[in-house]
Amino acid sequence: MQQILQRLLSEEDFVSEQALADDLGISKRTVQRELDGTAGALASYGLQLQRKKKAGLKLIGPADGKEKLTANLQTASAMDFTDKHNRRRYLLFEILRDRTPKKLFYYSQLLGVSEATAASDLESLTPWLQKNNLAVLKKQGYGVVLTGSEKDYREAMRRFISETTSAEDVKELHADHEALSQAVMNVTDKGIYKLLNSHTIQRVYAVLKELHEERITHFTDAAKIGLVIHIAIAIERVASGQLQEEPSVPPSVPDDEDSALARRILKGMENEFHLSMPAIEVSYLLLHIKGAKIRYSGSSWQGPDGLDESALLGIIDAMIDAFDPQYAYDLRCDDEFIRGLFVHLQPTIVRLKHHLNIINPLLDDIQQEYASIFQKARRAADVLARALDTTVSEEEIGYLTIHFGAALERLKGKKAFTRKVVIGIVCASGFGLARLMMTRLQNKLPSHVELHTYGKDDLTESVLQETDFFISTLPLQIPGADVLRTSPLITGSELQHILGKIDTYSHIRKAPDLVTPSGETFLSALDRTHLLAREMAGLLRHYQQFTVPASSTFAQVVHTLATAATKDEEDTAHLFDAIIRRERLNSQIFPDQGFALLHCRTQTIRQSLFYTCVPDGPAFEDDYFKGIATVLLLIMPEDEYRQVHTDVLGFISSSLVNDDAFYQAILGHDPEKIRCHLQRILKTYFESALSL
Template sequence: MDFSPRSQKIVSMLLESSDPVKEQALADALGLSKRTIQRELEAVDYGLRPYHLSLIRKKRVGVQIQGSVENKQALHKELKIDQDIDFTNIEERRRYLLLELLRDRTPQKLITFADRLGVSEATIASDLESLQDWLRQNHLEIIRRPGFGIVLEGKEVDYREAVNRFINENSEGFYSLDRFQRQELIEKSFSSPSHAGILSLLNKDTIIKVIDVLDAMDEPYFKRMTDNAYVALVIHIAISIDRIQKGGIAEPKKELNTDKKDLASLQLAKKIHKAMERAFQIQIPQVEISYLQVHIQGSKKDYSTSTMVDEYLNQVDDQQIQMVHRMIERFDSKYQYDLEQDDIFVRGLLIHLQPVLIRLQNHLNIFNPLLKDIQDQYPEVFAKCKEAAKVITEETGYEIQDEEIGYLAMHFGAALERLHEMKTYTRIVRIGVVCASGFGLARLMETNLRMILPDSVELVPLGTNDIDQASNIDFFVSSFDLNHPQLDSIRVNPLFTEDDISRIRKKIEEYSHVYKETSVQKGIGQMMNQIASTAISIKEMLANYRQFDLPADIHFDQLVEQLSKEMSGDAKAIAAKITSREKLSSQVIPELGICLLHCRTQSIQEPIVWVCQSSMGQFRHSSLSPSKAVVWMIAPEDEHIQIHLDVLGAISSAFVSSPAFLHTIQTGTKTTILMELERILQNYFYQIIDQKRRTA
């Protein structure tokens, strides 16, 4: 932005007026002479050109800025950002300078920055020198040429990576967007005053279009990427397209460091390349495919199943295995043996290491939103991981960023926690997680707790009718009062506040050291019967699946009445049970965007799972808002009731543990939802078999 503070005030006045403003009126308002205003207007006219605006000056009429409303609004927004920055603050001033260097790669004069920021040229020169170290980490350099000005020099790909890094470091939360709510959150991020200047490096429409294109591709590979890795891919593509449209072409490298065995990433890069060319109607150079492949290979992935882990580990070479063992030894030799016996840790570290090497070899940045928390809360682990990371430096020659070390600390820290739990004598504490049916909200709460509490805790979902018959339960957790004075219970928020978790952990500590007799293991015959009954329950559930498209303004009671009538059993009894449950506490879960309606009844013979979606994408009536889907789950009260509850509970748990499943429930067709249900229930069935085998 080439406006001095004085020019900025003139431009602001002109933008805020719908009519021409006379030069004398500008002079009077700003306390300047008319001649000074005339000189400033010449500079204003030049400064408006990059914004596709022009200055119209008519005698006896006045001065007016001419151009589209959109361009005027964009300029007005930038002016406001500049005016809000405290340029006396050295950090704010230097961050602004860095932003301007990245935003505009044309030569700039020191005097221009000095006038704009209200400081001396010497101060600007000192500020620019202080930015050199940051830029050199991305292989860029500020070059000063007498009579020409200052300019940012370096390769196009390094410039793009520097833009990516700047956004990482200065727009807190942007890279942590939930991929399934990304469009709403991106809109919010671009409208945030704290992000406005930073995100001016990006084109919002380009980002949203990139997301739409990737959505339409529906690639399974994307589902294996962590949320922040997926958002980073979106930003990488958006920056590339924006730069190509502005003439910034990436230079070919003789050889990029990629995993030659990973052909899937190359094929995906080619698909993305073609899809973006079609969507943006531009020709994207072939070299961009290689950079896309590097970015994909360097992204963090979510290996959530053992099959995916095994597939990956089959490709790991001996050098990486040796590197991991050396890192463990360097971390702390006294823990070396125990850590190397932790299969979860070693496999996880091996999986993490490959994309780290790709990122280092190709100078890719990574953002760790938890870095500060890790450094503050686990300083010793972080310091030891910094030492362990030197093994990677010794092997590759690359220095490791703190962001990468933070992710290593998460792996090592989790392993140390498991080791501590193993070496501390405790017994299993059984917690009853209570809701009306035992498989609705109780399962969601159970899933949340399972991700927080240690393996030494057994969580048992229970309905209110099961409490009296429940055996070997140490204490109960519920979102409403149980009204059982003789029971030890904690009332909690269904999504668990920090205070809730603290109280639960305290109870666990109390009970974990209290001796208690354990039950006798079950016979093989009974286990086989349970496995067979589980298979039948799953088969019936999938066979009975139905889907409904309902009006957006339907009321809770109307929906319950309509679905109850679709049941083969006593409609009034089922509706009464659902409505009674709603009175205990709302079954709408705003954080997940679903309404979970559930009960158990003797009037049906087979378990039911149905999904209702709104024709408008979201239910609007206050009794169901902001649900994007209503899930209807009914369990028959027969001899296999506990098995039905467990199977239905596995579905409830998946709403929390699998964002892909939740998104499909909210937006998918009958076919895609059935496919996801089959996947969830198949995984659950295999877990049951494995669990029975281990306890036999």
């Protein structure tokens, strides 16, 4: 096209199509095809292509327009085809742009290389094309042509446009519609790499804007651009009549909100472009909508459409382990991270299963600024790739890096909390040696450290409550106190121990003075704090999961749990009877929830306990269990602290309903994950009970 336009610009008179073909060494049909669709591009220069029967073609318009076009054509023609990468990229553009058969000679002339080099360049494109299930067919006497399904061909076009898009075209987007519209134009207008008509892009965007679809407003800017490009490709393919043969019966389309949206969009496009879109276009567009990346508001926590929720949570769990075992526990306890990744992976899996590409304008920055996290995210992506039997692109890995990186930043933020640390320095009198040690330490410790000196007999209950830990030259035996014994001169290694303790205590929040509205005394508030702490620590420390044969009866399962909770046969029998009696009052088997919740209050134990019991098969076979696969036991001692036990265990029970992450962990039968969520739940209750 460039050569044809340059030839027409050099002539004042008409030039026949045959003369142009002979001059350029191409067919007359190629001249006609190359000039199809140039009207819009020429109009931007104020020029027109005038056709006159028998005379040929002529460019008409103002001189300054011709000068501007000449200058731009010279710039575009400056591509260095001696550069192998540029040459092969342009060749890929050419075979995507025009799928009609071409002789190898055509490509060798186009690129200014030998036919052998052109053949080698075509061969080098195989790996790129294979990712979209496309191939170059070479047939003697027929020429070279790109083969593959219409769906794969369109996705290859989208991928090529994405790869030739500068990050700046998308990165600097603003929320206003005009900026987004301009970005769409920038994405598709890449000089010689221009696969779509700019006017088509503008009209598609205008139709989408007029539809006012709320679902589309939740798409990220890159996803909106991808949607416009997808529709523009479809319209130009249908309008040109170049559609490749597709199945006579299109794939079935589910009856859901996304499908209804796809139909509304296509109806709007049919009205705008006066086209009849084939039924298969609904399926193509639906895939794009379901694979579109959405803005995560932090509120969505629903099962993925068409995917098994527990399987997806299992994949996330394995991805966390692969990312970094050192942070696995903390990441599993980060509810915001789990929810965010859960929402992100829903469209991601659709894209990966159907080989849909995505633009990640931040990829280069992510790879440079967060190189180590990106490599760890690659390991997590390998888990996803194996689960779906596909490959995960670097663009997708970049988005995973953002999710994992944000979680790590939150983790650092939590650990970055720093408070004042109070240290007591103890010697026999609290004056001589202790003062000397304090003087030595003052210039070596952080500014948020407060030092006090005490004699051995000065360590009152009040001092113990106010002090985080003590440094002493004497052997001190003080129940509940943290004492670090050092030499009077404090050696280098002892200083490091002190600094380590300061770092630990500075990140642990201190409980505030507790004064209740009912006038509860400080001492009684402390007692309640102690009781809660002991209760929760015991629950976490004693939690276990038991695996029994799937053929076990209800009574056998209860006996297993009662045995684990007690120390002798008599207590086991008492607890067994208590659980059975409670069950007979009102059955706690919940088949619709997938678990049984057994509980009772008993004098046979001294500590509240929480256990889970699961079968060694898919579910318990005993009819009484009604097909469930998880049994939970919550039991509390019968003593004077009844209300504390009731409140804590009641909060755990309610979390089975209110906390989906905890519920999924219970059904997932992973003891470590259950303990992680149990700790999170108990921490939430503790902070709430003490108003922290």
